[in-house]
Amino acid sequence: MNIFLFKIGLFFSILLSLAVGAFLLPVLNKGKPSLHYSIIDKHQMLKKDSDRPRLILLGGSNLSFGIYSPIIQEKFQIDVINLGIHAGYGLKYMVDDYKKYAKENDIVLLIPEYSLYLENGLYGELPLIQGINVIPSNVKLLNFEQLLVILRNLPKLCIKKIGAFVLSKLRTSKGPFVYNRNSFNSCGDAVAHWGMPKSNIGTIDMKKGKMVPSKSIKFIHSFSKFVRDKKGLLLISYPCLNRTSFNSNTSIINQITAELENLNFELIGTPSKYSLPDSLYFDTHYHLSKKGQIQRTGILVNDLEKHGLQQWLNRQ
């Protein structure tokens, strides 16, 4: 028994050492600090004092790769902070992270990817632990379900980081890479990919995800109360899912929309309006090219105007 316990102990010590060592490695992407580090820069934007009202864009990468904020800034004369990084953080983490820096009169435009209304959408997946890895103090934002996500994905993260670290030592990345910390402009929009060749965006099949929108929508409902208490405004809009994916997932999207409408949120636009032709996408079904980003922002600006954002701003 003693030999057995000794060997088991030794084996798991090696395993644990590898895991701890891996966890301490920086989150790399092709040898450079990954896009997860951009949250530090985005926090700096949130901390900055300004006399102008501010619009906070909350969601995943459909925002960072889907909006060009200077257009909105210019139109409404406000500061725009695009907090979109990765949908895999889960809706709760994105919102809770913003809440730390929320100010009175903030206009929050929440645009979650459709997956955030489905199973795992509220509490996140592997990227959640990558986000925590960058800001360990954010661990206090997590609830039990999110801690389970972390626990389940910890080994996966360690393996991923060891792989990325070894690869970064073996070869140096050539040319620009879009998923790094420095891929964003001063508003938090991804722009490093502008002009780069497009790749196959594929399609998404939401039928594979379990349909549980109510959970996420209840959470949004409680967040709307938080924003109201801060005398702010919560607006909700729809992500820019590519046309092919959109057409093959209309029934699920309709269900999500119906639930949102039932709770009388202030909704901006319609789902189909933001679904753009596949040719305007860069590398995934939510990541737009430069032309796509500008086009989508144009649609959003029109919708915000129609919704009376300017009047709301004037009243403040």
Add this chain to the structure above:
Amino acid sequence: MLFNSIEFTIFLPIVFTLYWFIVNRNLKIQNAFLLIISYLFYGWWDYRFLSLIILSSFVDYFVGLQMSKNDRKDQKKLFLSLSIFFNIGTLAFFKYYNFFIESFVDAFMLFGQSFDYHRLNIILPIGISFYTFQTLSYSIDIYKGKMKPTNDIVAFFSFVSFFPQLVAGPIERASNLLPQFYEKRTFEYSKATDGLRQILWGLFKKIVIADNCAVIVNDIFGNYTELAGSVLFLGAILFAFQIYGDFSGYSDVAIGTARLLGFNLSKNFAFPYFSRDIAEFWRRWHISLSTWFRDYIYIPLGGSRTKTQTQIRNVFIIFLISGFWHGANWTFLFWGFLNALYFLPLMLLKKNRKYVDSVAAKQKLIPSLKELFQIGTTFFLTIIAWIFFRSSSIGDGFNYLHNMFSNSLFSTPNLSTEENQVFIFIGFLLLIEWVHREKEHGLEMSYSNTSIVFRWILYLFLITFIFYFGGKQQEFIYFQF
């Protein structure tokens, strides 16, 4: 509690520590401990159904004792009937009630008669098909004089509810497992380490193979009307590996866990996809169920030592019951029927026992062309049957086959990276299992031949695979049976 869950990862080390260090002094206390943790393991899923296991255990414990007290054959028969009535009755009610009612009504509707009926909202108690067969075998063996009943109620209840094999087998015979509860278990280093290796291999098969296949298979079977024949063919192959990885993976974890606690459970799978004919396949697939049917139904019916017509009838009975055991659906019956058709020619030509004690390419690395052809043909027949097993109706199964054998069967399937990845995992599984096909499980190793460095690197590699490439957690398929 699932074997591939965080809960079990915490549960097992705690049980192991308490079992070997705290309650190891006294056999009765150790058995009582096993009983409590087995009930905890089962109750984790739904504590209400614990009463059913307790009742089932009590009935057969009582029946066993009564049969030993009564010498008269008719009285023994009466008590055996009580056991059969209770166990089969429970199974029939929970598993087949709605099926029988609906089939009955459907049959009368064919003749223009219609009935009002109520479909009961019955939850199928997990593992019921496994533990009822286990307790039944105990009563039948006592009736036949093959074993003596036990007076030790704790040992008997622990035998029925032994947590590693409670919910999905292997279906243990009392003659194999019950005596192990009477003897003091001593820790054996080689047995425990081999148990751990078997657990690791089982988890690999479940998490990396079955769970990854499940996502693709669900997609393909859910949209089979829109997909090319080549994709449907791949879907059928993937389902064959999903069900194998799922069920044999569960059995490996169960057997390995039992070995950690000093028990030996029966082998349930013996690399069935390397079988050279269907008869060999059935000697290697779900062995504990096949042998149960053989010993308690097939042989009592006369087996193969009877007239040809009776032999044919027996083969159909055994395969149809086997199909029906899997669930209340005509698709399972049809699956059993197909397997009977596959088996029949071998039996009539007296070739069904051709490969009883041998493995393909014995003591060679590469099989001969003939063996390769035999293995390929057997696997092909198996996947045709699996299509019906997986389909929601027999009609769907035939439509799937029809679409599969269309002109597009020879088109190049457009596979995603994940799908290609799954085929690489399956290739790895086949390679490892082929190399170890003469052993008890895919990761059985001899210490003299392999260095500790090689073994540990292999374990780390498999753990990495499990965590990194593991598919989305799915329930074990056989839980529903």
